[in-house]
Amino acid sequence: MALDVTVGVLRVDYPELAPVSRYDRKPEDLGFAGAGLGNEDNQTTGSFLGHAFSMETATSAPGDIEEAVGSFIGNGLKIIVVIGRGEDVLKVADLAGPDVLVFNASAPETSLRDRDCRANVLHVAPSRVMLADALAQFLVWKKWPRWFLVEGSNPRDVKLAEAYRRAAKKFGARIVEERVFEDTGGSRRADSGHVLVQRQIPVFTQEADEHDVIVAADESDVFALYLPFHAWTPRPVAGSGGLRPVTFHAAHEAWGATQFQRRFEKQSGRYIQPEDYNAWVALRVIGEAVTRAQSDDPQILKDYILSDAFELAAFKGQKVTFRAWNGQMRQPVLLTDSKITVSVSPQDGYLHHRSPLDSLGIDEAESACEAFNN
DSSP: OOOEEEEEEEEEOOOOOOOSSGGGOOOTTTTHHHHHHHHHHHHHHHHTTTOEEEEEEEEEOGGGHHHHHHHHHHTTOOEEEEESOHHHHHHHHHHHOTTSEEEESSOOOGGGGTTTOOTTEEEOSOOHHHHHHHHHHHHHHTTOOEEEEEEESSHHHHHHHHHHHHHHHHHTOEEEEEEEEOOOOSOSOOTTHHHHHHHHHHHHHTTOOOOSEEEEEOTTOSSGGGOTTTSSSOOOEEESSSBEEESOOTTOOTTTHHHHHHHHHHHHSSOOOHHHHHHHHHHHHHHHHHHHHTOOOHHHHHHHHTSTTOOBOOSSSSOBEEOTTTOBEEOOEEEEOSSSEEEEESOTTOOOSSOGGGGSSOOGGGOOOOTTOO
């Protein structure tokens, strides 16, 4: 049976200050470029079976989400990929209703996979606790168990810091000291910025208890990039600066990723971003499920994706699958210094009765998600 599948890709745009580094400016087609490549891959596979794949894209301010979702639903779309923050992923899921399958392609909020989970939402983006666990495994493997935790003052930074506290306890590390770097607002870049940082950061980090590594929780992108080479004590930096846990990175080349990167760069004219990779994965998950289940019904696709039969190659060393208890995609996490892939978690020796990938993030026994129990 030939199927005609159209996927809606919604990116929610937020007012933000310019990033600390101009290399981190967000491209206009962020997420959409990755989704486009995924749709292209689906078309290639679908052509052999008579299936047609297409996508509609939309950008929205947080206050205009209802209109964007309404447009997708009015056009008959049953699958939506969302690139946005946690509260807006939930908003899309609730507006779309239980008969529409929603893919979270960027929101890291752990609560979305836990007490606030929705039965119609699947997560291709890793959660904060998955990213924190991935870094913690490596730091403990390196025998750097004493952490100096520096967290930002914004709500997202506080949540990330909590994820690192959880990871430290889980894997046997010890946070020897914690400090909060206050975000005073204003521009984060100025002609004299490096001079100010060169004076501020050493003073801020001086006289910390003896530590092996500085772990930065700075999801707001305020201070973490300034920590390397500026801290009072010469120690490695990890977390939001230095060695970072990411879902994907443009420097990653192993397991066939070079060919994938070149295809993306040829299509978009730029390097890939995590949101692009997540959107690509979401489209490929949809394409694989349609091909294998021979259906475009959202419930049938969801059941197949959550089953033991589903798997997808994703250029990260092993095939990705989904956790049936909360809809989170199992996946390796890359650790990068922004030039090379330093390591990939889970690290050797971290075992799990189901999959080593389940050593990252919330396990089934810990989960407060009840929406997937039915």
